[in-house]
Amino acid sequence: MNTMMVPTCGVPGLLLMLLTLFFNHVSARERLQVAVAGLSHDHVNTLLNAYQQEAVEILGIAESDQALVVHYQERYKLDDVLFFKTVDDMLQTIRPDIVLAYNAISEHVDAAEVCLPLGIPLMVEKPLAATNEHARRIAELATKYRTQVFTNYETTWYGSNQTLKRMVDGGEVGKLKKIMVKDGHQGPREIGCSEAFLSWLTDPEKNGGGALIDFGCYGANLMTWLMNGERPIAVTAVTRQLKPALYPMVDDDATIILEYRGGTTGIIQASWDWPYSIKDLTVYGEKTSLHAVDANTLVLHSSPKEQVDIPLVKGYFDGHLSYLQAVLQGDVNDHMDLSSLANNLIVVEILHAARESAKRGERILLH
Template identity: 25%
Template sequence: MTRILVSGPGLIGKKHIALVKDNERSELAAIVAPDRDGNQDLARDEDAPFFSSIETALREVKPDAAIISSPNAFHADQVAHCLAFGIPVLVEKPLADTLEQSRRIVEDSEKCGIPVLVGHHRTYSPLLNTAETFLNSEKFGSLVAFQGAALFYKPAEYFKEGLWRTRLGGGPILINLIHEIGLMRHFCGEIETVFAFASNHQRGFEVEDSVALTFRFRGGVVGTFLLSDSAASSKSWEMTSGENPAYPTFSDETCYHFAGSHGSLDFPSMRVRYYDKERSWWEAFEENRLDLTRFDPLERQLEHFLDVVETGASPIVSAKDGYRNMLVIEAISNSVTQGRPIELTEIEKPWRY
């Protein structure tokens, strides 16, 4: 039985706690959180020791692993404590608050040989397996271009409950786009160049509410992406994947489009079109819809984390993956500020090891 400490019992933290308790391979070792907002009551309800300090919790409970779902600003420090204690860590995205902190986590993990996983949980969705089967087929051919969107409307209460979300660093680029970056890298390969335009014209907050992005991937693939948290639209992972019942689901809608040399895929509606014979815009496509299965990717992520802890399996989304995602976010922020395309090589430093 793997004993897991959970730090940060917020919305996603509570989900982690429930999954840890429900899994027959794991046990909730402790909850770490500020000593307020009913956190002690939560720990008592979950029959788990409560600590306001992760250092004290590690020393007294001696867990086998930790899940860090605290606010972004605490990720780097709490991961560092876990690595110093010698236990594997699953840390929610983004890996850290800054690019330099993310880089330091990678270096510390590599140096001590303790794995750090990053909670880009969409990577574990069965939707990806279904899509990849077609994307790797002769019917699709080679990837030419990608289109994506994350368009949704966050209500006023969302910002009243957290005023930090109205300020720089609290907008959809860091909170929401980081998920999309991970999936774009997963499907399309490494991102080499980004060009981004941002706007705050809808809400007038200090932080952006809408962004238009262009990407160039390694190997020549190009892509575009629209992001907004002030758009009344259903074109987002949340409203198309059916992953989270808290959101309405539009099963016929799409949030990603993959265009290949022989065919195309709309995701996650899984509608495919391809040329059976001659490739020409005057020729009709063969069309169908791929069969798919659904299950909770967070549950699958925990199973993988337990494999890493118990058997030494390699992380599917490693600390270095989390760093690469943060590197793209940094390039996007630089592009918005400077008004020009940004090559990732401009901001990436050589590793010290």
């Protein structure tokens, strides 16, 4: 059988150009189209790197600090047309798939006040809100306008954590007895966070606290997920200022204990005083324990001396952009997953109780 081939050189140049433009347009539209609220959070660099690699489209950036605008324009070669003074101004001009907030935690509610009534979903960097009042207002807006709100954590995309969760749900460790999470680093100043980021990260009003908020939220998020949305019955916390000269207004070290019905205990160690960066999760069950050492390492311990490296499951999302694209298209049910509003309302409640416990020196009951 003869197969007729059409040589490329036989296609007129104009047709080739039109086909190229068409496929480039289709490819671009398949990428997530986002807008940015604020540039003061250093995590925005992850998004801007993805933009440079054409993994996402940025339709607009709202930032009132002109020095920050100039900094990021020069670093990432961003066009003037992308920039707006406020989120409100920006959303009068463009209509993104979602707004990504990279601003102070206390300002998340302000972004929600603008985005959600327009039916535009919102993703904030962890945690969801600085206070219970802000979190409840965001939830009220999300419900009223039937619009999704997500919270982004680096640890959501760890294959080790996703594999650990599947094994726990599959009964491979037995009943959960204890969950331990260690999160933090040497300190935000010590690791070179930008001054724009530090200006609110070390402010008790704008961030909601210090290490307790910055890194305690990871543990609260993971524990709420592992406990399938169950709220703890009590929270006890101790905070310290180990480096008051560097962080005079906020705690830089926190230990939080969560008590659950049925006897499960959660222990969160959040600090800006580790000797190195750490994001580590361990669960202890009736049968064995699992230790997610880092993003790519999961170890099963059947005894202190016996351990097995567990192969990681494939198929979960590699980051927030691929996740958002899937969930906004209706391909993923986000109920009570790590990014969900339901999970993160409980996270803020835990953090609020932890602050109160540390302040009052008391065990706080959650009603």
